[in-house]
Amino acid sequence: MITIGLALPHYDGLFPTPGVTGAHRTRKALAYAQRAEQAGLHQVWVSDHLWLDVAPQDRRRSPDCWTLLAAIAATTRRIRIGSLVTPAPLRAPELLVHQIATVADLAGERVDIGLGAGWNADEFAAAGRRFPAVADRLASVERTAALIRAELGPMAPQVWVGGKRSGILGVAARIADGWNLAWNPTPADYRRCLGRLNTAQPSARRSTVPILRSVGLTTVIGTDEADLHQRWTRLRRWVPGGHLDGLSFDAWRSRGLIGTPDEVHNRLTAWKSLGVDHVVCALGMPFGLFDDEQVDLLTAAARRAGAATTAKPITQEGTT
Template identity: 30%
Template sequence: MDLRIFTEPQQGASYDTLLTVAKATEELGFDAFFRSDHYLKMGGGDGLPGPTDAWITLAGLARETRRIRLGTLMTAGTFRLPGVLAIEVAQVDQMSGGRVELGLGAGWYEEEHAAYGIPFPKERFARLEEQLEIVTGLWSTPAGQTYDHHGTFYQLTGSPALPKPAQPKVPVLIGGHGAKRTPRLAARYADEFNIPFASVEDTARQFGRVREAAEAIGRAPDELVYSNAMVACVGKDEAEIARRAAAIGREPDELRANGLSGTPAEVVDKIGRYAETGSSRMYLQILDLHDLDHLELISSDVLPQLD
C-alpha cells in the first residue's frame, strides 16, 4: 500500500508552507505529494494568505524535491484549456525529471468560479471527456507529426503537440462517485481510479463498476491502479487524537467513522480493509499543514506496517 500526502492549500497555505510539507513528505518516506486545485476556501477559516495555483506550485516543488511523485487531486477542467494544460503538465514533468501525475476532473465548486471570473458551463462532464482525449492525444502524438481535434467544444488544427513530457506516459487519474459516466471515462483514459472519502463498502462497489467498464471495452481491469483519498487524524493516544481533530474542526468519533483516524494500530487495520477491496494506494488528506509531528508519527508507526 502506497501512502501519499494530499493537501488542500485553498484553506490557507503559502508556497513556503507547501514546500516545507513536500520536503517532509520526501524525507519521511512517503510516496508522493499531491494537492487540490482550488482558488477559494471552503467552510470555516479565513483562507489566508490566499490561494496558490496548483501547477505553479508543482513547478516549484519539482525543482526542490528529488524523489517523490507530484500531482493533483483533481485539476479542474474548467480552469485551463486542454492544449495549455498539456503544455503545463509536460513542462512540470520535465522540470521534475519525470515525476508528475495528472488528476483531471470536471470542476464542481461554482462559488470559486464566480469569485475569480471563471466560466462555469453546464456541460462540464462532456467537456472533460474531450479534454482527456486532447491532453492524452497531444502527448501521444509522435514527434514530428501534428495533432488535430475537431470536437464539440474544442478545435485544434495542425498542433505540433509539443512539448513532450519526460515520462513516456504521464499517469492520468480520474475519480469520483458517479455510477456510469465516471467508470466509463476511467476505463478509457485513466491509469488510476481514485474514490475520495468513501466507505469500504462504497469503495468496493465503485471499483467493481470501473472493472466492469474496463472489461466492456476489452481492457484488463488490473491495468488500472485503484486508490482512496481519506482525511487523516492519527495520534499516539486519545488526547493526541482529540487535539488533532479539534485543530481541523472535527470530532474524533466522526473522524474514526469517516476517515483514517485513531491510533496507528487502528489506522493500519482500517487501511487493511480498504486493501481488501483492491485499493493499493491511499492519499492521506492532511488539513493541519503546520503539524509536521503528525507526518512523523504516520511515517514511523503506520508506514512500516504496510506491505
C-alpha cells in the same frame, strides 16, 4: 503493494501555526513537500482550486496548483507529485497541457495528472470561465486527457480521474490510468463505486493493464489511546468553522485512518485487501496539517503495514 501519499497543506491558515498565509503559505507548502520526501512518503498531491470556503465568510486562498507543482518538481528528486484534482473545464486545455509539459520537464516520470469535472460555479465565474452543463464538463475531462496523450506522446504522465458519481465513473472506466475516491469512503462505499466502475469499463480495457485505485482518507495517529484523545481535543480547536463540534470522539475515530498505530495498521491492511493501490492521507483535514508529528507517525505506520513509502529515484538528465 499499497503506496502512501500526502494531501499537501497549501491553503491559508491550514498549517499547525494558523497565521501562515500568502507567500509564507506557499513557501511552507514547498517545505512540507520536501519533508515528505525526506520522510520517505511515496507522493504528494496538490488540490487545484482558487480557494476553499471553510465556513461562511471564511475563504482560504491557495497558490496555483501547477505553479506549485513546478516548484516541488524543481526542489525534490524522488517523490511523486500530482494534482488532486484539476477541474478540466476550468483551464483552457491547450494551456493546461503546456503547464503539464513544463512540470514533466522538471519532474520526469514522477508526475500524475488528476482530472475532474469541476463543481464550483463561483470558482468558474471568478476565473472568467463558463460553467458548462454536467455532460459538457464530463466530455471536457475526456478531451483533455486525449489532448495530454496526443501532445506528450509516450512520455505522457498517467491520468487519474477523481469522483464517485456514475458519470465521472464512466469517464474513468473509459480513459483513466487511475481512479481516486475521496474523502473518507467506507469499504462499502468503495465497493459500490468500484462495482459501477467495473460495469462501465469497456470489455477491450478489461484485458489490458487494470485501472489503479486510490482512496483519500483523513488521517490522525495517536501513539496510544490517551495521546489520540489529546490530539482530538487539539484538532477540534484547530479545525476552522467548528466542523467537528457536533461529532463525538468515537464517531470521529471511525473515519479514514484515525486511531492508534495498531488501528491504522489494521485499516491500511484492510484497504490493501480490497485492492487499493494508493492511499492519499489528509493529516487532520484535506490539504491541511494540524500537527507536524503526524508526518513521521504516518511514515512509521505505513512501513509497519508493508506499504511502499519511497518513490523510485528518477534518472532523467537534469533531475538527479
